[in-house]
Amino acid sequence: MKKVLIATEKPFSKAAVEKIKSILESGDITVKLLEKYTDVNQLYEAVADVNGLIVRSDEITKDVIDHAPNLEIIVRAGAGYDNIDLQAAKERGIVVENTPGQNSNAVAELVAGMMIMNARNFYDGSTGTELKGKKLGIQGFGAVGKCLARIANGLGMYVHFYDIFVPFEAGYEYNVFPVEDIKYLYKTCQYVSLHIPALPSTIKSINYDLMSLMPQGAVLINSARAEIIDEDDLLKMFETRPDFHYLADVAPSNKAVIEEKFPGRFFFTPKKCGAQTSEANNNAGTAAANQIVSFFLTGDKKYQVNK
Ligand code: 3PG
Secondary structure: OEEEEEEEOOOOOHHHHHHHHHHHHHOOEEEEEEEOOOOHHHHHHHHOOOOEEEEOOOOEOHHHHHOOOOOOEEEEOOOOOOOEOHHHHHHOOOEEEEOOOOOHHHHHHHHHHHHHHHHOHHHOOOOOOOOOOOEEEEEOOOHHHHHHHHHHHHOOOEEEEEOOOOOOOHHHHOOOEEOOOHHHHHHHOOEEEEOOOOOOOOOOOEOHHHHOOOOOOOEEEEOOOHHHEOHHHHHHHHHHOOOOEEEEOOOOOOHHHHHHHOOOOEEEOOOOOOOOOHHHHHHHHHHHHHHHHHHHHHOOOOOEOOO
8 A cells, every 4th residue: 555645844724635635545545644844854754654745845855855765756736846856856766746737826816916915005004006007027927927917917907928938829818918038028017027937047037137127116026936036136126226126925035134124115925825725725735646646546647847
């Protein structure tokens, strides 16, 4: 009998956990649960006897993998898999999968909410602005970018996207204008929302050269990864552009300086929470469970990301 560990430092909802368990158990799999762990040793101990692992943003390093001699599959219940050492997994022949698209609406709704909250001066009662008629640039037109385009269209925004991997035609369905030059996106759009992964090529790629192109009233939204921003340049942007606002899930490492010097011009979630809705928990968690069942049953590796 196969054994699967659900290891979530930030747990799924109770209802999602029940569904995940019942899917796995119906595939004849024994389920273990490790939630809210505070020490990596708890994870080392929990993975020691499992064949499969379901995680969220939990760091699955080579050390974790080394503590799991029977591990055959890791499913990241979510989109980004920069928290998993793909190479270490590959060297052991462990399949790594994600569950693309399953939590994207939740992230897009968080972005929309942060934009509205910022436009209304964080609901402090003073006169705010509206999003209708403003330009939104979406950098990275994957599942989250597309959900955000749908919402922004509903709000009456003009939406542009930039993505070197997505054909221009993809924008037509969403009433979105494709942009060939990233500088044009930043020059044109008062709002820019980031939806790119953290890769060697994208880490610190959002720098002063780009941000400073943004028009008056610039609002940059980062619900992707903190690492894609050049944080020194972010500070420079706050210093040189009094109109600039930054909304992020989750805070940059220099958050203390920003909080002290630039009140009213930022919002940082206390803990990464873009995907933290019961719907997203259900969707991503049950997709992960179904993928594991079909992997053990038929060898299906459709969502493998470490080929
Ligand atoms: C993702 O990559 O799917 C999101 O960043 C959500 O991450 P989480 O599961 O840790 O909330």
